Amino acid sequence: MHLDHTHERPGQAAVSADAVRPDGTRRALRIGLGGPVGSGKTATVAALCRALRDQLSIAVVTNDIYTREDAEFLLRNAVLPPERIQAVETGACPHTAIRDDISANLEAVEDLEDAVGPLDLILVESGGDNLTATFSKGLVDAQIFVIDVAGGDDIPRKGGPGVTTADLLVVNKTDLAPYVGSDLQRMARDAKEQRGELPVLFTSLTGEDGVRPVAGWVRDRLRAWTAG
Template sequence: MHLDPPVTMPHRHTHSADPRRPDGGHRALRIGFGGPVGSGKTATVAALCRTLRDRLSLAVVTNDIYTQEDAAFLRREAVLPPERITAVETGACPHTAIRDDISANLEAVEHLEQTLHPLDLILIESGGDNLTATFSRGLVDTQVFVIDVASGDDIPRKGGPGITTSDLLVINKTDLAPHVGADLDAMRADTRRQRKDLPFAFTSLTAPDGIRPVADWVTGCLDAWRAGAAG
């Protein structure tokens, strides 16, 4: 488990909106989490909530096509109080609700901001998608893409916007590598080749504090967000 290169707030994108609310208050940083079905997006969000909830004011928006399964899981696991977890049923391809018609997600985000103000951080989880999925910059300020070693050690080599342009790439379930024949060194080399200077992290959420590389990156983004708003 590592973060390589070190934590940085991405500079190639502008933020999705003014960091201040209409009332002059500082709005929450919004981070999107995308990735294929089964890669561990919900587990990553859950682990982040457990790690950060004692020092940050958090909320979560999940996206599923026809259910609220991911939100229900997070509530069952009690990662946050239930009023801090809301769900969007997209009714269509997950890309639509996070990239093309983001109105339902924006409504959910704004409702959380109004009812739970002040919030530090809102985590927005996409439904299961593929390597082409990206979030609209009108919805999130920065985005994480989650893949896993069980899907094959050639996934980083295949590329796609999620692999090459996400602000952080998470390669999850490294504990399964010996059982599925995945070569972590090859995945690391392919990831560096695809992402150039963009950061990535290897994680195993079954390990104690296995979410730490992602949590450190998130808090680094939040520090940079606050500094930008104060400047």
């Protein structure tokens, strides 16, 4: 347990967590995944683990309010060995544990590095939240925000910090667009208007290579992280 990192407090600028371990080696890259309930965050985490686990040393922290549901989903699907998955029960709004009081999540990621490290990548999944959900920079190094077409094709236009500021926006379940009346081109235009040059990826995890673009983005981030 190493909870001595500086992170955001009211009125203070965001400060990134230490990038090195106590022994001086570079710690794992931490990527947070947030998004509304049902958008496909856990399925995205599972798909990323399957796509990357043969090349990278990975661990996962899940957040749920009162249960271990997301962690149990990952365990049932055997995406990683059990010792590489930790669950945090937040007991409050999910954004509290990933942005306001990150101590439980910091303890989880650091315990994973101690127990099964050295790790290349730790994925931190938020509990289902709204469009305001963001991660503390004291907890993660990059953020993915997942929305889905079934939530309505006006979601990118509505904005919110999750949509507008995440390092990567993923628009999931594109295979459902014809059945729910969502216009993917409209979503792409609105996302571009909200995010400028920040990347947007459209995915359908039901496809064989559905997670490939997201996995490629993660690999690019990891290469940049490893290079320092």
